[in-house]
Amino acid sequence: xxxxxxxxxxxxxxxxxxxxxxxxxxxxxxxxxxxxxxxxxxxxxxxxxxxxxxxxxxxxxxxxxxxxxxxxxxxxxxxxxxxxxxxxxxxxxxxxxxxxxxxxxxxxxxxxxxxxxxxxxxxxxxxxxxxxxxxxxxxxxxxxxxxxxxxxxxxxxxxxxxxxxxxxxxxxxxxxxxxxxxxxxxxxxxxxxxxxxxxxxxxxxxxxxxxxxxxxxxxxxxxxxxxxxxxxxxxxxxxxxxxxxxxxxxxxxxxxxxxxxxxxxxxxxxxxxxxxxxxxxxxxxxxxxxxxxxxxxxxxxxxxxxxxxxxxxxxxxxxxxxxxxxxxxxxxxxxxxxxxxxxxxxxxxxxxxxxxxxxxxxxxxxxxxxxxxxxxxxxxxxxxxxxxxxxxxxxxxxxxxxxxxxxxxxxxxxxxxxxxxxxxxxxxxxxxxxxxxxxxxxxxxxxxxxxx
Amino acid sequence: xxxxxxxxxxxxxxxxxxxxxxxxxxxxxxxxxxxxxxxxxxxxxxxxxxxxxxxxxxxxxxxxxxxxxxxxxxxxxxxxxxxxxxxxxxxxxxxxxxxxxxxxxxxxxxxxxxxxxxxxxxxxxxxxxxxxxxxxxxxxxxxxxxxxxxxxxxxxxxxxxxxxxxxxxxxxxxxxxxxxxxxxxxxxxxxxxxxxxxxxxxxxxxxxxxxxxxxxxxxxxxxxxxxxxxxxx
Ligand SMILES: Nc1ncnc2c1ncn2[C@@H]1O[C@H](COP(=O)(O)OP(=O)(O)OP(=O)(O)O)[C@@H](O)[C@H]1O
Ligand SMILES: [Mg+2]
Numbered sequence: 001x002x003x004x005x006x007x008x009x010x011x012x013x014x015x016x017x018x019x020x021x022x023x024x025x026x027x028x029x030x031x032x033x034x035x036x037x038x039x040x041x042x043x044x045x046x047x048x049x050x051x052x053x054x055x056x057x058x059x060x061x062x063x064x065x066x067x068x069x070x071x072x073x074x075x076x077x078x079x080x081x082x083x084x085x086x087x088x089x090x091x092x093x094x095x096x097x098x099x100x101x102x103x104x105x106x107x108x109x110x111x112x113x114x115x116x117x118x119x120x121x122x123x124x125x126x127x128x129x130x131x132x133x134x135x136x137x138x139x140x141x142x143x144x145x146x147x148x149x150x151x152x153x154x155x156x157x158x159x160x161x162x163x164x165x166x167x168x169x170x171x172x173x174x175x176x177x178x179x180x181x182x183x184x185x186x187x188x189x190x191x192x193x194x195x196x197x198x199x200x201x202x203x204x205x206x207x208x209x210x211x212x213x214x215x216x217x218x219x220x221x222x223x224x225x226x227x228x229x230x231x232x233x234x235x236x237x238x239x240x241x242x243x244x245x246x247x248x249x250x251x252x253x254x255x256x257x258x259x260x261x262x263x264x265x266x267x268x269x270x271x272x273x274x275x276x277x278x279x280x281x282x283x284x285x286x287x288x289x290x291x292x293x294x295x296x297x298x299x300x301x302x303x304x305x306x307x308x309x310x311x312x313x314x315x316x317x318x319x320x321x322x323x324x325x326x327x328x329x330x331x332x333x334x335x336x337x338x339x340x341x342x343x344x345x346x347x348x349x350x351x352x353x354x355x356x357x358x359x360x361x362x363x364x365x366x367x368x369x370x371x372x373x374x375x376x377x378x379x380x381x382x383x384x385x386x387x388x389x390x391x392x393x394x395x396x397x398x399x400x401x402x403x404x405x406x407x408x409x410x411x412x413x414x415x416x417x418x419x420x421x422x423x424x425x426x427x428x429x430x431x432x433x434x435x436x437x438x439x440x441x442x443x444x445x446x447x448x449x450x451x452x
Numbered sequence: 453x454x455x456x457x458x459x460x461x462x463x464x465x466x467x468x469x470x471x472x473x474x475x476x477x478x479x480x481x482x483x484x485x486x487x488x489x490x491x492x493x494x495x496x497x498x499x500x501x502x503x504x505x506x507x508x509x510x511x512x513x514x515x516x517x518x519x520x521x522x523x524x525x526x527x528x529x530x531x532x533x534x535x536x537x538x539x540x541x542x543x544x545x546x547x548x549x550x551x552x553x554x555x556x557x558x559x560x561x562x563x564x565x566x567x568x569x570x571x572x573x574x575x576x577x578x579x580x581x582x583x584x585x586x587x588x589x590x591x592x593x594x595x596x597x598x599x600x601x602x603x604x605x606x607x608x609x610x611x612x613x614x615x616x617x618x619x620x621x622x623x624x625x626x627x628x629x630x631x632x633x634x635x636x637x638x639x640x641x642x643x644x645x646x647x648x649x650x651x652x653x654x655x656x657x658x659x660x661x662x663x664x665x666x667x668x669x670x671x672x673x674x675x676x677x678x679x680x681x682x683x684x685x
Contacts, residue, residue: 004571008564019552340548343509344612345537345565347530445509449548 013357016330027326028366030319031425035370037315038421040377041308043411049301050412056297058203059290060140064106064254064266066091066099066273068247071282089284090247095273102272103254105261110136112251113226117187119219121173128169128219130186132226138197140253143215148180148195155222163191167199168216186219189229262291305414313424319366320428323359327436331355338440339448348441355437356430363429367422374413374421381411455518456620456651457506458482462515462525464501464674475501476512477674483653485619488646490662491655493671499655500624502671506653507542507622508535520619537565541613543623547605549597549612555604556580556593559611566616583611587641603634610641621645623654627661639664 017024059065068090093111100109113132118125131137138150146167155162163184170179179193202214254269256262266289273279273287331338338351385407464476475498483489491499504510505517508524511532517525520539524531536542549558559580563572584593587607597605606626613621623642627635643664646652654665662668667681 002569002571005569008572012564015552336548337550340550341561341565342533343507343536343542343548344562345533345616347533347565349530350565446504449509449544 009353009357010361012354013361016334016354016358017362023326024362027322028362028369030322031316031363031366031429032319032370032373034312034316034319034428035367035421035425036373038309038312038424039371039374039413039417040380040411041312042305042417042421043374043377043413044381044409045301045304045308046414046417047410047412049297049304051408051410052297052300053294055203056290056293058142059288059293060253060255061291061294062256062259062262063140063290064256064262064269065288065290066095066252066254066269067286067288068250069284069286071284086244086246088246089282091249091252091285092276093248095276095279095285096249096252098272099252099254099269103265103268105256105258105265106254107257108136108255110134110140110253110255111223111249112137112253113223113248114250115187115230117219119169119173119187120185121179121182124173126169126172126217128166128186128217129214130226131218131220132223133220134223136253136255137220140255141215143200144198146196146198147178148193150195151220151222156224159225159228160222161189161191161225162194162222164195164197164220165193166197166216166218166220169219170196172217184219186221187230191219191221259291263289266292309417316421316424316428319425320363320432323362323429324432324436327355327359327433328439330358331436331440334440335443335448335451338443339445339451342443342445343449351441352437355440356433359429359433359437360426363425363432364422366429367425370425371418371422374418377413378411381409385409454485456483456485456487456520457653458518459502459506460516460518462502462505462517463513464498464505464510465513474674476505476515478515479671479674479676481669481676483620483651485651486646486649488642488652488664488666489654490665490668491653491671492657492659492662492668493677497671498674499671501674503622503624503653503655506620507540508532509542533565534567537562538567538616539618539620541616541618541621543606543609543613543621543626545625545628547597547602547609547629549605549608551597554594554596555589555600555608556584558597558608559584559593559615562612562616580611580615583614584608587611588637601634602630603637606630606634606638607641610638610645614645618650620651620653623652625655625657628657635661 070087071089091111096109096111099106103109111134115130116127117130119128119130133151134156135151135153137143138145143150145164148164150164151162154160163186165173165179165184173179173184174182179196181193183190183192185191197215197218197220200215202216203212254265256265266287270287273285279285341351341354389407459479459481462476462479463474466473466475479498479502491502493499501510505512508519508527509532511527512525515525516523519535524535527535542548549555550561553561560572560577563576563580581593584590587610589604589607589611592600592604595604597608600608621642626642627638630638639661642652642654646666652665654661656662667679669679670677
């Protein structure tokens with residue numbers, strides 16, 4: 001088609017559409033909202049999956065994380081009232097040494113032990129998480145120091161009583177005082193503070209086996225020191241009954257050298273640990289593979305996109321039906337005009353092009369407006385979040401977990417969705433215009449001329 | 453004598469299911485170049501039907517129609533469109549202008565559908581303006597149909613019929629909706645076009661109007677009843 005003719009056809013379409021501005025505008029709105037909702041839905045989906053991905057990546061795509069988990073009740077307690085027996089479970093040092101020795105694809109194996117304890121300084125106290133760890137802990141968990149230094153290998157070997165405390169621990173116990181150099185009492189043992197970490201956003205829970213971690217109320221001490229001081233028994237007294245738990249390690253993190261080894265290695269790890277009949281019986285560990293989770297998150301993201309996208313696409317289809325409806329009415333209304341054009345030499349294809357161009361222009365402009373609106377999704381969403389937080393959640397009702405998920409949502413425009421949504425809108429314009437256009441072209445010129 | 457158009461034993465039937473309406477039942481006629489014919493006859497005698505076949509708006513059921521040396525009776529839709537655009541100028545009783553267009557834009561419409569779709573340039577636009585002036589519309593070219601009188605609208609239609617310089621002008625009761633003074637003006641324009649060499653075939657009910665033509669064809673029941681070429685007194 002010649003450019004001049006194309007321009008002429010577009011001008012003709014615009015002219016006809018401008019003749020009924022309100023009608024054209026309303027018809028276009030259907031497409032505008034359709035395109036907008038496709039982009040917005042995909043942005044919300046994309047934002048959610050981006051978050052999931054970030055969480056997984058924070059765990060380290062090259063890591064395999066093995067966590068101790070408390071065995072299900074029935075294996076721990078058999079007798080009804082017997083609440084005072086010692087529950088022994090979890091990863092053991094022997095597991096660590098086994099993995100450290102046999103897994104050749106790893107660059108490092110990092111054991112960690114965590115206990116919730118009361119920490120004291122002068123008259124202040126705080127429940128902290130006492131973490132016995134090795135120097136690698138800092139890097140693996142993306143910790144940064146605001147003061148002093150982290151634990152070193154020498155600290156491990158020499159069983160020093162050094163401790164690094166987290167930001168909030170420092171604030172709660174020391175206030176404006178400089179904690180470095182002073183001592184802290186945790187679970188009855190005294191440590192000397194050598195460093196303070198910066199505030200860090202808590203990690204979110206991943207799957208069922210790895211709960212979220214708040215790194216801000218931690219105290220880090222050399223694992224060997226902790227081991228020599230605390231032994232493996234933890235006794236808790238609560239509400240008149242006391243329970244004792246015996247476990248050695250909370251977590252072993254394996255750093256794998258090559259990405260392609262991560263998943264095969266995780267299978268080997270599972271098998272090796274299950275060689276121990278204790279683990280078989282108690283089911284007291286879980287292997288978390290962030291890379292696997294990443295793949296799952298990726299799959300989830302597609303499912304998410306498809307579901308949300310199709311819901312939104314339905315509104316585009318509804319917009320298309322609106323266009324078809326209006327164009328059919330328009331063909332009936334303009335039967336006489338069609339007859340005149342045919343009498344003056346218009347071919348059927350000319351009539352088809354004329355009406356198709358009207359729907360294409362209508363849906364194209366609607367699509368562009370929809371894309372522009374869609375680009376504002378993140379800002380619009382901020383407004384909605386503000387509104388919901390200020391008025392809906394304020395009212396006191398509402399599930400707090402839901403509220404948290406909602407306020408954490410950060411829509412992210414999937415840039416591929418812009419041309420796709422626009423393309424779909426034009427496609428729908430063409431499809432919904434085809435029937436009216438062919439109906440117009442098929443009219444008998446003489447009958448059309450007689451039409452009142 | 454060169455023929456602009458000729459019909460040979462032309463039939464046009466409308467199959468309505470229960471009955472078949474025979475609008476034309478074997479019409480033969482010759483129209484030399486430069487002819488000016490008035491087609492007369494009672495209502496329903498087949499005048500419009502014949503004119504529509506001549507104009508390529510309709511196809512005969514059988515029979516031949518030779519236009520410009522070619523038999524066009526069995527041509528397809530696109531070819532008929534091309535004939536309507538290039539060889540025929542239509543003038544209707546009810547003007548048939550496009551309501552949202554100005555007079556000038558209405559005159560331009562046939563230009564949009566020329567074969568090959570050439571661009572409409574300055575020369576074409578000037579020609580449209582000249583045609584508008586020729587039919588006496590000079591100061592009304594930017595008016596829309598509803599702002600024009602019937603006579604003015606018919607002038608627009610005449611200018612439009614001429615824009616692609618067709619050989620034959622077909623007019624179906626062109627003055628049927630006009631008063632006698634306006635009728636006179638419109639007929640004067642057609643007279644002038646005929647003197648310039650254009651073939652004009654015009655359906656009319658009015659004997660007075662028919663006397664402006666060189667000859668008259670009288671139709672009855674889908675057949676040509678008689679012809680006369682008596683000149684006006
Ligand atoms: N589309 C059609 N379907 C069925 N019959 C038709 C159709 N068009 C025309 N006819 C019939 O064909 C015959 C001729 O009609 P036509 O319009 O040619 O008459 P006419 O001579 O122009 O009459 P008038 O002077 O009233 O305009 C009429 O009997 C008419 O009813
Ligand atoms: Mg008639």
